[in-house]
Amino acid sequence: xxxxxxxxxxxxxxxxxxxxxxxxxxxxxxxxxxxxxxxxxxxxxxxxxxxxxxxxxxxxxxxxxxxxxxxxxxxxxxxxxxxxxxxxxxxxxxxxxxxxxxxxxxxxxxxxxxxxxxxxxxxxxxxxxxxxxxxxxxxxxxxxxxxxxxxxxxxxxxxxxxxxxxxxxxxxxxxxxxxxxxxxx
Numbered sequence: 001x002x003x004x005x006x007x008x009x010x011x012x013x014x015x016x017x018x019x020x021x022x023x024x025x026x027x028x029x030x031x032x033x034x035x036x037x038x039x040x041x042x043x044x045x046x047x048x049x050x051x052x053x054x055x056x057x058x059x060x061x062x063x064x065x066x067x068x069x070x071x072x073x074x075x076x077x078x079x080x081x082x083x084x085x086x087x088x089x090x091x092x093x094x095x096x097x098x099x100x101x102x103x104x105x106x107x108x109x110x111x112x113x114x115x116x117x118x119x120x121x122x123x124x125x126x127x128x129x130x131x132x133x134x135x136x137x138x139x140x141x142x143x144x145x146x147x148x149x150x151x152x153x154x155x156x157x158x159x160x161x162x163x164x165x166x167x168x169x170x171x172x173x174x175x176x177x178x179x180x181x182x183x184x185x
Contacts, residue, residue, distance in 0.1 A: 003097035004033050007177060010100040012039065012062065014090075017105055017134050021049050028062065028102075031173050037064045037093065037102065040174045058083075061170045063161045064093040064102060069147035070111075071104060072161045074170065082167040087111035089127075089147050107136075107144050117155050117162060121148075 004010065012025040024047040028039040040061045046054050059076040071093070073086045089109040093102050108127035113119040131141060153159075160166045 003095060004030055004100065006030055006033055008033075008100065010039065010095075010102055012041075013101055013103040014088075015103060015105045017107065017130070017136060017140070019105075022106055023048055025056070029174075029177065031061070031170060031177060035066050037066075037095070038062065038170060038173075039064070039102070040170075040177075059171075059174065061167075061174060064104065066092045068092065068150065069107075069143045070151050074161060074167050076167075076171060080171050080175075082115050082164075082171075084115065085111070085113035085162065087113065087151055089144055089151070091143075107140065109144065109148060111151055111155075113155060113162070115164075117158065119152075119155055 008030045009027050010030060012028050014022040014024070016022045025041055026045045026047065028041040028044065030037070030039050032038040038061065040059065041056070042059045044056050044060070046056050048054070058078070059080075061074045061076070063072045063074070065071065069091060070087050070089050073088075075083045075086060077083045087110060088104075089107045091105040091107070093104045095102050108123050108130055110122040111119050112122055127144070130136070136144075155162050158164075
């Protein structure tokens with residue numbers, strides 16, 4: 001028996017090392033309950049660590065791994081075309097099936113990848129500061145470095161989620177679930 005199922009709604013909770021609340025996406029629907037876990041949200045309410053609330057506009061389909069030290073968010077325009085990928089260097093996720101909450105630790109470095117797979121790194125300075133400020137353990141530093149290289153390789157080789165068919169498939173899966181057909185399980 002699976003702990004969560006396709007169509008279940010969960011919260012996505014981002015922490016900063018070691019366990020400081022960072023951000024919460026209030027409602028995401030599970031598209032795939034395997035590894036990777038794939039969830040989608042549309043115009044979702046987001047709660048920030050200072051208590052501010054705002055709405056993330058549009059469709060985001062998120063790919064989380066229990067093994068890789070990054071997660072990927074595919075962002076779509078109103079016509080359903082992939083607009084960009086946003087990748088967080090982050091711990092593998094943990095799932096609380098009772099609270100229906102997925103949690104990961106964000107390690108600052110982000111990749112912003114366009115549909116042609118050109119990418120840029122963001123927030124590297126934040127990582128450099130925080131690894132000292134919060135005394136990231138050596139194991140975390142190694143995992144983060146390996147994740148940056150692994151993500152670059154996945155992009156260059158067009159491996160999922162960076163293969164063009166991957167984004168299209170999960171967009172169709174989201175629409176299928178929204179319509180209520182279960183053809184794409």
